[in-house]
Amino acid sequence: MFIFHSIPLNARPTYHYNLRSAILGGIGFSLYSQAGVVARKALHASSWEIALIAAAPVAGSALCLLWGGLTAGKPKMPWVLYPSLLSRIPILLAGFVQSALSFTILVSLAPFIWAIGQPAAASIMRSNYPANQRGMITGTVQMWSLVAASITAFASGYLLDFNQAFYTVVFPAAAFFGAWAALTFAKVKVRGERHLKEEYDAVGNGAAFSAIRDRRFMLFMTSFTMGGTAALMCAPVLTLFLTDELNVTFSQANIGLMVAPQVATFITLPLWSRFHDRNNPLKLRLVCNVGFACSFFLLYLAAVFGNLYLVYAAKFLEGIIGGLSTIIWNLGIMYFAPREKVSIYMGTHLALTGLRGLYGPFLGTWLMHLTQGRLPFWCGGVRFVFLASASMIFLSCFVMIYMVYTEKKRYGYLPTLAQAEEMHEGGPFGQHHHT
Helix, strand or coil: CCCHHHCCHHHHHHHHHHHHHHHHHHHHHHHHCCHHHHHHHCCCCCHHHHHHHHHHHHHHHHHHHHHHHHHCCCCCHHHHHHHHHHHHHHHHHHCCCCCHHHHHHHHHHHHHHHHHHHHHHHHHHHHHCCHHHHHHHHHHHHHHHHHHHHHHHHHHHHHHHHCHHHHHHHHHHHHHHHHHHHHHHCCCCCCCHHHHHHHHHHHHCCHHHHHHHCHHHHHHHHHHHHHHHHHHHHHHHHHHHHHHHCCCCHHHHHHHHHHHHHHHHHHHHHHHHHHHHCCCHHHHHHHHHHHHHHHHHHHHHHHHHCCHHHHHHHHHHHHHHHHHHHHHHHHHHHHCCCHHHHHHHHHHHHHHHHHHHHHHHHHHHHHHHHHCCCCCHHHCCHHHHHHHHHHHHHHHHHHHHHHHHHHHHHHCCCCCHHHHHHHHCCCHHHHHCCC
């Protein structure tokens, strides 16, 4: 695409297959992401089944600390390819069931299988893309994936509006495009696998839990946990608000839940990806937290006034910040992780992400039921959950303010990701490391 000429020659083959895989995966993921609305409107799933569907994509990562340890010291691509292919089987089968419970179980099982390969995938990105351009490259890949996902969400929403029984086509198609994406990514030749022995020795020396002992990294994860829990509390509640209180169509739901944030992310990703490579990830995470707090407060106002357009505005703002947040989510751990421990740090990151997926959506659903009718309209039910989530993300800002302050005090400046990685390698910035 348009940045191809600026990518180093040795990274271009990876970009070639990564981009094509991401576009195909964007189509598949967009089709799969309609599971909650389909379950509620077409199969009349309960609020707790909607919570399980919302939890699964995140909760599937709960075992990634184990997967990260197992992949260290081993070739990475098989760990990415085979779980990705296997995860499409329950998505395929979801198109052939008519029971809400069976559908919920199948679409919830897929992310648990898919997550097995994510620590290995992060290690491949670390090995194959240069640090000083990694944000730009991954941001561009994500941008074109979002284009495919947005078009797919828009079209499939109208297809389901025409006949909601067409979910029997949507989910097999999601499985097909997901499998195609996995097979395309498998063509990437992984660089740096000569370091596999170093990875194996690191795990063998007890480093599998080294990320948990890294106090700076775990403080960074605290901010992610607060913000992520807030977002997961809202995920099933927003679906229920749209389908039950606003009684939206499939296409309206897709515009709010997928198209609006994806279009915003597409517009802003080129800026964020370059901005990320030139700035400190901790400072940028603070920017994300402020933006997300504002987005969830807009959702609260949308629920108070019953206004669908405020939902669109909130999700559009979330998309603006979401592009930067996704880059930091994928690359931020490399600010802390030495090369031989990337899969371990990513496994820890994903495991902590998965743990909040085990309780966040259910906590949000429980709070919605608990406060519905017991508190005044303006602060009960879905409104309580949106307001509580905005408050929690606002509090997470103070964690990042503290981190930015201590990081600047530690180094005398705020390192970029590339500078931090050079510290891990003992480069000219390394004299400040481990102080």
